[in-house]
Amino acid sequence: MAKLTPCTLTVAVVGLGLLWSVPANAAADDLATLKTELEALKSDYSSRVQALEQRIKALESQANAPAAAQASASAPAAAAAAAPPAAPPAFEAAPAPPPPAPAGKSGSATAFNPAISMIITGNYNDLSRDPATYRIAGFIPPPEGEGPGDRSFNLGESELTLAANVDPYFFANVTAAIQADNSIDIEEAYFKTLALNHGFTLKGGRFFSGTGYLNEVHSHNWDFVDQPLVYQAFFAGQLAQDGVQLRWLAPTDYFIELGAEAGNGHSFPGTQRDSNALGSTAVFAHAGGDVGDSTSWRLGLSWLQAHSSDRTYQDTDQFGTAVTNAFSGTTRTWIVDGTLKWAPHGDPTHHQLKVQGEYMHRTESGQLAFDLTGANLADAYSSSQSGWYLQAVYEFIQRWRAGVRYDSMNSGTPSIGLVEAQTLPANAFPALLPGTPQRTSIMVDWSLSEFSRLRAQYAWDEARAEHELDHQLFLQYIFAIGAHGAHKF
Amino acid sequence: MFRHLRLPTVTALLALLVALPAHAALKVLATTPDWASLLNELGGDKVNVYTATSPFQDVHRVDAKPSLVARARSADLVVATGADLEIGWLPVLLQDSGNTKIQPGSPGYFEAAPLVHLLEVPSAVDRSMGDIHPLGNPHVTLDPRNIAIIAKALAARLTQVDSGNAAYYASRSEDFQKRWAAATAKWESQAAPLKGIPVVVIHRDQVYLCNWLGLKELAAIEPKPGVPPSAGYLGELVTKLGATPPKIILRNAYNDPKAADWLSERIHVPVVLLPYTVGGTPEAKDLFSLFENTINRLLAGAK
Numbered sequence: 001m002a003k004l005t006p007c008t009l010t011v012a013v014v015g016l017g018l019l020w021s022v023p024a025n026a027a028a029d030d031l032a033t034l035k036t037e038l039e040a041l042k043s044d045y046s047s048r049v050q051a052l053e054q055r056i057k058a059l060e061s062q063a064n065a066p067a068a069a070q071a072s073a074s075a076p077a078a079a080a081a082a083a084p085p086a087a088p089p090a091f092e093a094a095p096a097p098p099p100p101a102p103a104g105k106s107g108s109a110t111a112f113n114p115a116i117s118m119i120i121t122g123n124y125n126d127l128s129r130d131p132a133t134y135r136i137a138g139f140i141p142p143p144e145g146e147g148p149g150d151r152s153f154n155l156g157e158s159e160l161t162l163a164a165n166v167d168p169y170f171f172a173n174v175t176a177a178i179q180a181d182n183s184i185d186i187e188e189a190y191f192k193t194l195a196l197n198h199g200f201t202l203k204g205g206r207f208f209s210g211t212g213y214l215n216e217v218h219s220h221n222w223d224f225v226d227q228p229l230v231y232q233a234f235f236a237g238q239l240a241q242d243g244v245q246l247r248w249l250a251p252t253d254y255f256i257e258l259g260a261e262a263g264n265g266h267s268f269p270g271t272q273r274d275s276n277a278l279g280s281t282a283v284f285a286h287a288g289g290d291v292g293d294s295t296s297w298r299l300g301l302s303w304l305q306a307h308s309s310d311r312t313y314q315d316t317d318q319f320g321t322a323v324t325n326a327f328s329g330t331t332r333t334w335i336v337d338g339t340l341k342w343a344p345h346g347d348p349t350h351h352q353l354k355v356q357g358e359y360m361h362r363t364e365s366g367q368l369a370f371d372l373t374g375a376n377l378a379d380a381y382s383s384s385q386s387g388w389y390l391q392a393v394y395e396f397i398q399r400w401r402a403g404v405r406y407d408s409m410n411s412g413t414p415s416i417g418l419v420e421a422q423t424l425p426a427n428a429f430p431a432l433l434p435g436t437p438q439r440t441s442i443m444v445d446w447s448l449s450e451f452s453r454l455r456a457q458y459a460w461d462e463a464r465a466e467h468e469l470d471h472q473l474f475l476q477y478i479f480a481i482g483a484h485g486a487h488k489f
Numbered sequence: 490m491f492r493h494l495r496l497p498t499v500t501a502l503l504a505l506l507v508a509l510p511a512h513a514a515l516k517v518l519a520t521t522p523d524w525a526s527l528l529n530e531l532g533g534d535k536v537n538v539y540t541a542t543s544p545f546q547d548v549h550r551v552d553a554k555p556s557l558v559a560r561a562r563s564a565d566l567v568v569a570t571g572a573d574l575e576i577g578w579l580p581v582l583l584q585d586s587g588n589t590k591i592q593p594g595s596p597g598y599f600e601a602a603p604l605v606h607l608l609e610v611p612s613a614v615d616r617s618m619g620d621i622h623p624l625g626n627p628h629v630t631l632d633p634r635n636i637a638i639i640a641k642a643l644a645a646r647l648t649q650v651d652s653g654n655a656a657y658y659a660s661r662s663e664d665f666q667k668r669w670a671a672a673t674a675k676w677e678s679q680a681a682p683l684k685g686i687p688v689v690v691i692h693r694d695q696v697y698l699c700n701w702l703g704l705k706e707l708a709a710i711e712p713k714p715g716v717p718p719s720a721g722y723l724g725e726l727v728t729k730l731g732a733t734p735p736k737i738i739l740r741n742a743y744n745d746p747k748a749a750d751w752l753s754e755r756i757h758v759p760v761v762l763l764p765y766t767v768g769g770t771p772e773a774k775d776l777f778s779l780f781e782n783t784i785n786r787l788l789a790g791a792k
Contacts, residue, residue: 168594171584192584199562199587249562249587255555288555293543296554341552345545348552350745398717398745449716450577451616481616484573486581489554 114164117482119220121156125149128471129464136233137435137465138411139385140327140364141313142268145237148226148461148472155180156476159187159220161485169195175218187218187240199249209239210247210259211282211302212358213337221487223354223393224443225457225474229407230360230387234333236268239304241280255288255298269331269364270306280306284335288489295342298489302335310369317371318428324373325429327381329366335359339489350398357390370418370428377424379417386410399447407439409463430465437463453478515651518557518564518591520575521548522767523630524601526776528568530665531644535654539564544768545743548574549620549715553581561586564597566650568643571600572607572627596649602627604642605635608696619713630766631698633673633780640665672777680784686791687735689752691744694765698783707735710748718748727755737761737790742769761790 125131127148134147157177166172175188190205208216214231215238227237243263250256265279266272273279282305288298310326317323336359343352361384368381387410393403413434418424426433439462445455454477461470514537519525525540532538539560542548548570551557561567561582569575583592590597607625614623629635644662648655684703691710699706708730712722730752738760740749746760753760763783764773772782 168592194584194592195589196587197589201585201587247585247587249558249585251563253556253559253563255559257558286555289559290554290556293545296552296556298555341554345543347543347546347550347743349547349550449616450620484576486577486579487553488581488585489552489558 112164114162115483117161117480117485119159119161119218119478119480121158121220121476121478122154123149123156123225123474123476124153125151126471126473127151129468134463134470135431135465136229136409136437136463138414138433138437139233139409139431139435140311141431142233142236143313145227145235145268146232148459148470148474157185157219159218163483165194166191169193199251201247201249203245203247204243206240206242207245209241209261209263209282209304210245211239211261211284211304211333212335212360213298213300213339213356214358215239216488220478220480223391223401223403224405224441225455225476228358228387228389228391228405229409229437229439229463230358230389233387233409234269234360234362240267241282242266243278243280255286257286259284259286265306265308269308269311269333269362271308271311273307273309275307280304293345295340296346296489297338297340299339300335300337302333302337304331304333304335306331308366310372312372313431315429315431318425323371326369326372327364327366328369329364329381331362331364333360333362341489348395350395352395352401353392354394355390355392357388359386359388361386364414368416368418370424377418379421379423381414381416383414384412385414386412393443400444401447402444403442405439405441405443407437407441407463409435409437411435411437433465435465436467438467439463450484451480515565515647515654516563517566517568518560520567520569520579521630523776523779524568524570526767526779527636527640527643528647530776531640531658531661532647533657533661535651535657536647544764544766544773547743549577551575551578553578553585557582558585561591562588564588564591566597566599566646567591568599568601570602570627570629572602572624572629573622574602574627590650596646599643599646601635601639601643602629605629605632605638608700609693619711620715621713626693626696628694629697631695631783632701633669633676634701635697636776637666637669637673640669668777672780676780676784680787683784683787683791686737687733689730689735689738689758691740691749694741695739695763698763702784702787704787707733710738710752723748723752726752730756730758734758737787739763741765759790761786763787 125148131147131150135141136146157179159175159177161173161175163171163173171192171194173188173190173192174186177185177187179185186206188207190203190207193200193202196202210216214222214228215235231237241261241263243261245259245261247257247259261280261282262278263280270279282302284300284302286298286300288296290296307330309328311328312324312326315323315325337357339354339356341352341354344350363382363384365382367378369376369378371377387408389405389407391403391405393401395401411434414432416429416432419426419429439459441457441459443455443457445453447453455475457474457476459472461472462468464470514535515532517528517532517536517538518541519528519538520541522540522542522544525538528536528538541557541560542551557578567583569579589595592598602624607629610625611618611621611623614621640662644658647658651658680702685705687705687707688699689708689710690699690706693709693711693714696706698704708726710718710726712718718726734756735758738749738753738758740746740760740762742762742764749760762770763786764770764779767773767775767779770782773779
């Protein structure tokens with residue numbers, strides 16, 4: 001058997017803990033639950049009778065309102081057919097006796113269907129420079145997720161989500177993004193515990209990492225068409241973990257949450273490796289609260305480590321020949337995030353201001369290989385790089401929002417062994433020549449309802465080397481059908 | 490330094506922090522000021538109630554903000570309206586709370602709407618109809634007969650989750666039901682002149698009030714639930730209501746006054762501001778004064 005590293009041990013301990021805690025809870029609770037349910041049945045009975053009496057009275061008094069009476073007669077069928085299916089547990093007032101049996105024959109077959117929602121997006125892009133040449137200057141490019149996308153009309157991802165409680169102990173959620181090129185990405189497919197109690201929640205599978213603020217937010221809930229530059233450069237847009245996450249919420253009136261993640265580290269900045277150890281580990285802490293009725297805030301601090309082995313990227317050498325280079329080593333990232341929301345009396349119906357910003361600092365150290373398929377030279381590499389964004393979005397009249405965002409990055413000067421040993425000139429690594437990319441974006445969006453949004457965005461993008469200016473215009477639509485989603489802060 | 494901070498260390502630290510002292514009063518998270526008021530009536534000083542929303546918030550549009558997640562974490566009981574009213578945020582709170590006591594299906598999760606007869610249950614639903622609720626209209630509080638039913642079940646629930654104070658809850662419940670029945674009878678006789686008067690509402694959240702008092706709802710300013718009126722629709726409304734004018738236009742404290750005021754000017758009908766929920770007007774300090782003030786304002790407006 002493979003040797004037990006602290007990491008594998010951790011995974012095993014967490015897994016065993018989970019297996020043990022669930023049935024134990026179930027057995028211990030059984031008797032108590034039965035007892036309380038019986039009592040509740042008894043005590044709710046009288047109120048039920050009273051409700052029925054009232055209902056009869058109401059029906060009698062509504063003889064002049066046949067529409068309402070008719071509607072209530074067909075209520076159970078309609079409710080069974082139309083209710084978002086993930087919610088059924090929420091509709092039942094705990095141990096109360098069930099309402100009259102659904103009349104619809106399909107009731108029992110479909111009653112347990114998960115909540116289904118589909119989000120379709122698309123945009124029209126007008127870009128002044130060829131998006132194929134897009135590079136965030138000075139940063140090792142990610143395999144994807146960089147740049148404004150293609151010119152002209154683009155079908156965005158079509159995001160299908162299925163979610164439901166598995167049983168009293170687990171909740172499961174799958175989000176698949178069907179891409180314009182007909183491929184399917186599993187964005188998230190995770191289970192989450194409901195029964196660990198004491199503020200603990202364990203999540204496992206594939207999920208967006210809890211590091212940072214924007215990382216967990218799905219693209220249809222972004223306030224801009226694209227991700228901040230720092231997310232594109234450091235996480236190829238968004239960091240997904242294949243692994244486990246444990247969160248703990250402190251039993252305090254203030255919001256204090258701690259979390260830790262362990263994953264295989266396959267997604268950028270990590271890569272697949274020949275190792276049983278964890279490729280990626282993360283810890284984060286969040287705090288939040290309210291200031292009066294109108295303002296709420298959240299602050300976060302995260303740390304993430306990922307290992308990579310031959311993380312390749314395309315570049316050109318000093319002669320302009322295309323080469324494949326690769327980084328192998330360790331990436332460590334610190335993130336500080338802050339979000340503030342303000343709405344008059346906390347009611348965002350007519351006005352709401354949302355200000356959010358994140359600062360990230362990343363160090364990479366390891367080996368950089370030059371021209372893997374040709375010269376294949378390798379030497380030490382290290383970098384210390386940072387980036388941040390700050391954005392504000394304001395709902396100025398009901399359904400209309402305007403926003404502005406500023407992005408700034410600093411690549412620093414990476415230490416490249418092959419250059420320092422004078423094996424190669426610095427311009428053999430044009431992608432790594434120091435840069436200070438920046439971008440300013442403005443947007444306005446119009447939401448006709450909770451389920452549709454049309455957006456226009458304009459950006460002055462100077463992410464390329466030498467601050468080459470790219471004028472970018474985006475027009476975007478986002479439509480949601482199906483179950484009513486609930487939103488995080 | 491954090492290179493060596495592995496999961497076992499973190500887990501151990503967390504485990505140490507969990508062992509915190511227990512609390513005295515029953516911690517309850519109420520989604521609206523009405524349920525908070527009812528809890529105070531029934532629970533007295535044995536309950537410690539935190540209200541998730543203010544009287545000026547649309548309960549359907551609330552963020553699952555950090556402060557609410559924190560309150561859900563330590564709550565012994567959650568009291569919600571249900572019927573999808575809180576669907577945009579309460580499921581997130583419950584799921585992120587790490588608190589098994591308040592999960593749907595547990596004694597610590599109480600929903601009011603399923604206990605009463607819901608009006609306006611649609612026979613079919615489609616989002617083209619606006620923000621309708623498949624289970625029926627969830628704004629159940631403005632009918633005191635509903636409150637009586639809900640209060641009874643809530644008192645039973647308090648007893649269930651905090652059996653040590655069963656006698657206390659039982660006596661408070663009995664006392665409340667007596668006072669409530671007397672008050673309801675008084676309100677009904679006071680409001681007798683209101684029976685049959687035609688009114689215009691903004692959102693269909695006064696259906697239960699209209700149903701109870703026999704107010705005749707001529708039209709709603711929102712063409713469909715949750716959809717703000719367009720200029721064209723308001724124009725049509727003016728024409729329609731010009732022919733058969735209402736006596737009053739009802740506006741809740743949390744509604745935007747613009748559309749109601751605009752209509753009021755055009756058709757020369759007064760707007761009556763109603764508290765809608767405890768705290769919505771300075772007079773509506775608890776459930777009793779909420780109804781008292783609602784009826785006083787209606788009577789004054791309909792003169």
